[in-house]
Amino acid sequence: MTASLKAVSPSSKVITHLAHGTKNSEFRWWFDSFFKEGGKTDVIGASFYPYWEGKPYWELMDALSYNLNDMASRYNKNVMVVKVGGHENNPTDTYWTIYETINIVKAVPNGKGTGVFYWEPEAHSNVLPDSYSLGATSEVSTNVLQYTTAIDAFSDVFSGSTPPPLSEEDNLVSNPDFESDGATQNPSGWTTWSNGNDDANYTEAGGYSGSYRLSHWKNKPYQISTYQIKTGLTNGTYTMKAWVKSSGGFKTSQMYVKNFGGTEKNVAIPATNTWTQITITGINVTNGQAEFGFWTDANRNNWINVDYVEFYIN
Ligand SMILES: [Ca+2]
Structure with missing residues (x-):
């Protein structure tokens, strides 16, 4: 041949x-x-x-x-x-x-x-x-x-000009890409708190990466927190990032991290139709744990989309 x-x-x-x-x-x-x-x-x-x-x-x-x-x-x-x-x-x-x-x-x-x-x-x-x-x-x-x-x-x-995304090996977030379940309420790896509105917290098609994203939305006012608690962390300085979109108009709409041994840190989710990465730096974990997530206090029809969440030690 x-x-x-x-x-x-x-x-x-x-x-x-x-x-x-x-x-x-x-x-x-x-x-x-x-x-x-x-x-x-x-x-x-x-x-x-x-x-x-x-x-x-x-x-x-x-x-x-x-x-x-x-x-x-x-x-x-x-x-x-x-x-x-x-x-x-x-x-x-x-x-x-x-x-x-x-x-x-x-x-x-x-x-x-x-x-x-x-x-x-x-x-x-x-x-x-x-x-x-x-x-x-x-x-x-x-x-x-x-x-x-x-x-x-x-x-x-x-x-070498574009910083590559964090490898899964180093990312401490479970189901960071919201791909684990397809379209569902209350995605696996994440815990939901709501004021009786768990149906406002779900994954759906239209991800920043992969097929799915996390969304908060309902045609009535609602409060939702979608979060994870990580224990057994090495004490040190951590960073949190996520890709987001939002309707705006919320009473409160933010990415947050708390219970890590210091004062809660958060950043507002901007009103934008374009996927935008938001970051919290300088998270100084001193008690070996952290809670991080997304908190919305919404008026009727307010929405956020979230995808590819990262939490990692610097
Ligand atoms: Ca995704």
Whole structure:
């Protein structure tokens, strides 16, 4: 096969590709036999899918790096990750999978790491007959797709100009992206307090990242707090961030953190139709815990949207 390709296109590179890019023993077993039997290839390709491996990407990076470095040196070949991807509903995780994968390929010695391809980033499970869900899009309306922030990793990793989102490994918020349950009242990982208006607290389509967002809304006045209490924290200085939109017009509408050993800190949720990131810095935790969340004291039909919440130690 290689010989016939080179006959018609001498400059074309031949890639020989195996799945399970973290499994060095499989790669050695296959390529040892391949080269022993006279096989020829220009590039050794690997797939990398933490989702299919059933593990978070950060537990697999060392194994991927080891295998790519070994393939490059053992056979003196260029290597590529020819298929990478993550679940469409978890763009932050996918962002970091791509970002770290590119860094690992760049670090293969002697310039032998030559590329990273996302396999079918344009896909979405709602529009494909096989429901393939490892694309990098969200469905903004029926059959209309938009790339998620996951794909930004391809430019960010080289420009370094955009601070990447926090990795899930470091973010202490449970269900930070409101993707865990689909559209529901009282999303998992979060606790709700209300004045008898729990139905004003729900997730729905239209996320800043992924498919879903948290919303507060009701066609009558309501009070809602959607919050988490974290214990067992290392004492130190923390930061909280979230992406928000709001109708404005509230009596009170804010992101807050309290019960961390200091005076409550909060920031108002601005009236805007554009996703806007708000931040609370300098949260000095001295008692090993914190409560953080979103508090609204609403007039009729006031609304907020919230997505991708971060709480992390500096
Ligand atoms: Ca989301």
